[in-house]
Amino acid sequence: MRAVVSKPHLLSRIASITLGKTIGGPGASIQDHPEPTISPDEILVRVRAVALNPTDYKHIDAVSPPGCVIGCDYAGEVAQVGGNAAKTWAVGDRVAGAVHGGLFPDRGAFAEYLKTDSDLAWKIPADIDDAAAATFGVSAVTAMLTLNVRLHLPWAEECKVGQEQQQSAPAIFIYAGSTSAGLFTIQLARLAGYTVVTTASPHSFDLVKSYGANAVFNYRDDNVADAIVKEYPDIRVAVDCFSEGKSFGICDAVLKNKGGRLITLLPPAKPKYPGVEHELVMAYTLFGRSFQWLAPFGPKFPALPDDRKALARFYASLPELVSNKTVRPPPITLEEGSWDGILTGLDKLRSGKVSGGKLVVKL
Incomplete structure (x- = not known):
């Protein structure tokens, strides 16, 4: 089968991390690769x-590492069903989800075929096309992991859609609300009854409000944190959906009056103020397997069975949540070029040319 497969070796990867740029040429290419075998x-x-x-x-x-299939988010159709999975899946069923791409030779999404645990995928409703279904991957499940698992907010299927928000509703701060992760986090937090305060560029203000944000501030303003605290002085929880540069400092400043907890999507900096705690979340813990980065020297991550149960629960509820538009996909931009479009689109992401939506490639 065709697949986007990694090429670099350990020394070039360490050099890339150290210098902050790609070393040794393109790190992946479209290749012929063995088709996965399922359990x-x-x-x-x-x-x-x-x-x-x-x-x-x-x-x-x-x-x-070399020889791994890249890619996490996918939509497609079932081509083969394992014996124990036949109770819930049949050949031809439309299916979508996320896999742990980039670390294994047989699990990435940027391939003609992928394999996944039968309970860690969701059935696409008839009125949802493949491009939209593919967006409910890493960004959506990271929002779920952050809010429902780490912060213990009510689950989306437990919430009443359209219920009037109480004036006393607690506020949550979401940095970078116009990102895909931000838009999903806004929706799930609003469903859980929270007042959602977020940041975005002015051209995205209407976008984030249409997904449920109660208030949005320009992240480029020098005094953005002070402006937020002035209007929302009791914020105790925050989610940093960018997790680079000045985002940590802005989030800490929003939390400094009351102390509180900041969830980040990349390794966080040291908190700037006493009483503020940082916690990293990674969607990869949802797949129920231990893993290691930059083996044999890099960090190891244990299997977290409760995270895996959470992903199975979320994907079991997602068909209804999507059908009744309780949870919506982010705006979609189709990248032309089929297989070549994957690498072209990743270059656009790498250079910061994508905002306010999700790049999708149809194969």
Whole structure:
């Protein structure tokens, strides 16, 4: 089968991390690659569309060992069903989800076929196309992991859609609300009854409000944190959906009056103020397997069974949540070029040319 496969070796990856740029030429290419073999608990998926994430190019540039299939977010149709999975899946079913791309030779999404645990995928409703379905991958499940698992907010299927928000509703601060992760986090937090305060560029103000934000501030303003605290002085929880540069400092400044907890999507800086705690979340812990980056020297991450249960629960509820538009996909930009479009789109992400939506490639 065709697949986007990683090429770099350990020394070039370490150099890329150290110097902050790609060393040794392109880190991945489109190759012929062995088709995955499934276990009784897995399904084989013929991939029809993929969504692109920053984690994809970061794996290419620095994390992926040689010979790994890149890519996490996918939509397609079931091509083969393991014996234990036949109760819930049949050949031809439309399916979508996320896989742990970039670290294994047989699990990435940027391939003609991928394999996944049968309970860690969701059935696409008839009125949802593949491009939209592919966006409910890393960004969506990271929002769920952050809010429902780490912060213990009510789950989306437990919430009443359209219920009137109480004036006393607690506020949550979401940095970078116009990112895909931000838009999903806004929706799930608003469903849980929170007042959502976020940041974005002025041209995205209407976008984030249409997804449920109660208030939005320009992240470029020098006094943005002070402006937020003035209007919302009791914020105790925050989610940094950018997690680079000045975002940590702004989030800490929003939390400094009351102390509180900041969830980050990349390794956080040291908190700037006493009483503020930082915690990193990674969607990869949702797949229930231990893993290591930059083996044999890099950090190891244990299997977290409760995270895996959370992903199975979220994807079991997602068909209804999507059908009744309780949770909506982010705005979609189709990247032309099929397989070549994957690498072109990742270059756009790498250079910061994508905002306010999700790049999707149809294969």
